Amino acid sequence: MANTAGRAREAARNDETILAAAREVFLADPRAPISAVAERAGVGIGALYRRYAGKEDLLRTLCHDGLRRFIAEAERASREDDDWTAFETFLRAVVDADVHSLTVHLAGTFVPTAQMNADAVRAKELATTLFSRARRYFRPGAVPDDITMLLEMCAAGRAREFRRRYVVVLLDGMRAGGEMPGPPPAGAALGRRWGKP
Template identity: 65%
Template structure:
């Protein structure tokens, strides 16, 4: 049997590190990097060669989540039906568990310029899908409302991953029905600063 080369092993190690880091830091953002190396079954030196500090690892996790958000939005935008595109986008983001990273890791690192640019792209893509669905949405829904609803779904978490997915899908289905209901919502929608303060705390 052919043994993997150094390049292949490095890729496998990195994948193991990122999977372990997601599990460790979603459970406890204050956990040490050594816990990630132990969970990933890689040497601490191998981890530090790729990620010189904890912030670098956290930054990569969140940037990967942002890229997933963008990919889900771009894929959903291909749907010809406006409501289906919107609902497909939300389901894809919830299933990918993107917003768990925001809820747990916001403010734990300094975003790069590229992350900020990608965040703007993500916001534009989401806004486009929301505008397409606008004729079907209650009149006073804003993009920031959708952000908080996605974070609500991400808050559903059980030890059983499959059951977590089922309950999140159930929650999202209720929320989607509510988004189409007529009648005014109480209070103003979330403000941009109310959503972004977490990223400004470092």
Template identity: 60%
Template sequence: MTALSGRRVQAARNDGVILTAAREVFLADPKAPIAAVAERAGVGISALYRRYANKEDLLRRLCHDGLRRFNEIAEAAAAEPDGWAAFTGFLADVVDADVHSLTVHLAGTFTPTEDMAADARRSGVLVAGIVERARHSGRLRPGADVNDIGFVLEACAAIRVPDADRTRVLRRRYLAVIVDGLAAPAGTLPGPPPAEAEANWRWRRPR
């Protein structure tokens, strides 16, 4: 290994440590200063600023990474031949990946980039396809809509207890309750589904 490649490996390792620390810090307190991330990561503040110009830049990276992971899961679900299995497996995998904790805590705290907007549009297309296939399977409850899905995932992400393993179990427990509620044959859901603007308003109104 050359000295240059060694430095790159170390830089990538440091970046991973910083991102892990940032996720922990900002999920606990979205208003925490960026210095708290450096302290949690065990790096100097100058090392952090070499990678991220400011807190908003770091928040963008965290949320964009989460969005990319979401799309990877959705793309895998799109390859599942059974429409209902694709739908339920997608929900379970996203809940396990915990990407919506970032949405719950950090939406509206930064201005998304065009790349993020493009990936968000891609996620909308993917999820719409997953929901439509579940509908065609005949197993999705009447009235369930693609815009319901974000709120379902956020509801699971809001479940959090001090023990991480127990958090995962509880999220799966309540996801099972929700999936049963989304399954046919059941009555039509009360009221209309969320409009797109209602589902996405937090991303469009930076605080």
């Protein structure tokens, strides 16, 4: 029994190592082969294939983990009483977790599962609710899809200290003065990127 528990802990550690390596490899080059992940993780290719059927499965797992983290941070922030604090807490936590770097680099490289699609709907609902709660603080013309663009501006492989620095600037920009210039981002266009070519 103890031996089985030890093997399970080792398998979980190996999986974490593989996913961390996959994140580094695929953020640097989404076209990298799966063998680069095994090499970065320091595991044999067989160990990787025992966990993931192939590169697409690994990419899907990586992005789904990021989506689950987004949901968890949004749910945690939703428990805040103050509307602006809830929105700011959510945005800072998601930027800190850097889940949007995965979106920017890996969207369209795999076919999402039905569960991923359901979780994406849940994530959008949570973000929209947080946005709606804080709406009175925003410039006129701000829309929930601005959150996606804001998060992507704080992603794309930038170092954590820079993501933290510039989320402050972007948050202040959402709150400042006059009406938002230009048209808002289109929800359909944002969703299209997840279709596999």
